[in-house]
Amino acid sequence: MAMSEPPPYGEGADVLERVRTMMQWTPQGRALGLEVTRIDNAKVWGRAPYKSELVGDPETGVIAGGVITSFLDQLCGMAAVLAMREPAIVATIDLRIDYMRPAEPGRDIFAEAHCYKIGRNVAFVRAIAYEDAPENAIAHAASAFMVNPNAVRQFGANLGGKSAVEKKT
Amino acid sequence: MSNLHDRLAAALARIPYARFLGVRAESMGDELTLILPYSEHLVGNPLLPALHGGVVGALMELTAITQLAITNKSEKFPKTIDIGVEFLRSGRPVETYARARVVKIGRRIANVQAEAWQSRRGEPIAALHGHFLLDEEEG
Numbered sequence: 001m002a003m004s005e006p007p008p009y010g011e012g013a014d015v016l017e018r019v020r021t022m023m024q025w026t027p028q029g030r031a032l033g034l035e036v037t038r039i040d041n042a043k044v045w046g047r048a049p050y051k052s053e054l055v056g057d058p059e060t061g062v063i064a065g066g067v068i069t070s071f072l073d074q075l076c077g078m079a080a081v082l083a084m085r086e087p088a089i090v091a092t093i094d095l096r097i098d099y100m101r102p103a104e105p106g107r108d109i110f111a112e113a114h115c116y117k118i119g120r121n122v123a124f125v126r127a128i129a130y131e132d133a134p135e136n137a138i139a140h141a142a143s144a145f146m147v148n149p150n151a152v153r154q155f156g157a158n159l160g161g162k163s164a165v166e167k168k169t
Numbered sequence: 170m171s172n173l174h175d176r177l178a179a180a181l182a183r184i185p186y187a188r189f190l191g192v193r194a195e196s197m198g199d200e201l202t203l204i205l206p207y208s209e210h211l212v213g214n215p216l217l218p219a220l221h222g223g224v225v226g227a228l229m230e231l232t233a234i235t236q237l238a239i240t241n242k243s244e245k246f247p248k249t250i251d252i253g254v255e256f257l258r259s260g261r262p263v264e265t266y267a268r269a270r271v272v273k274i275g276r277r278i279a280n281v282q283a284e285a286w287q288s289r290r291g292e293p294i295a296a297l298h299g300h301f302l303l304d305e306e307e308g
Binding site: 025026027028029030031052053054055056057058063064065066067069070071072073074089091092093094095096097098099102156157158159 | 189209259
């Protein structure tokens with residue numbers, strides 16, 4: 001796979017492997033079975049496998065909208081991270097999803113996300129979800145991410161505020 | 170009315186994805202609350218740890234379509250046209266609640282807003298607004 005320029009996210013042949021690992025880092029991504037399939041600069045492609053436990057409409061077998069929300073949110077976040085010079089955590093500010101049509105029952109969903117603008121504080125990302133081709137889209141997403149939102153927050157910050165952190169130290 | 174509530178709560182429980190999340194419904198009068206107990210598989214950032222934004226969005230979308238079905242006295246869940254999710258605070262690893270308000274029901278399309286919160290109702294962790302396609306009458 002020829003790339004026009006080296007991706008900003010690190011160097012070397014194992015970049016895709018590291019990005020894949022990053023996708024697996026979130027428990028929700030693992031639970032949904034989300035995968036990164038390809039990267040190219042600030043673009044990322046991914047797959048959300050069809051699973052019967054993720055169906056949103058038992059009559060038709062169509063996958064739940066929430067799965068697409070999680071998938072596109074995470075893939076957009078990956079694209080934002082890929083657009084950075086140094087990897088950092090991002091947090092979603094907002095996410096808009098337009099549903100063109102229901103996903104086809106029984107089929108994996110693919111998506112591509114592109115971070116088309118990144119600043120010091122905010123990254124803007126668009127994504128498209130489909131089965132076969134982006135021209136026949138299931139959904140379009142537009143999102144904004146805060147760059148490095150946890151720079152001043154400690155690990156475990158959500159485990160009960162200052163007291164929990166103080167107790168540990 | 171309460172029968173419709175029960176039927177919709179049962180319909181919600183039959184949705185595999187709602188079971189995957191672990192969502193359950195409670196209603197008071199015509200107002201519905203969806204409750205999402207904390208579970209490890211819902212986490213997006215394991216360092217903080219924080220709930221996955223998509224999960225919080227999904228909770229509010231489920232709340233919106235169920236509340237809309239109640240308000241519209243429909244047995245069927247409406248289809249989502251578009252949603253906008255705003256993330257206000259990171260979701261802590263505790264129980265999360267969501268309620269929705271039907272802003273406008275037209276003949277085919279409804280506008281719904283929803284909010285998700287944790288220990289403090291006045292400090293929502295996320296908000297959603299969306300448009301939903303109503304189940305059209307046959308013929």
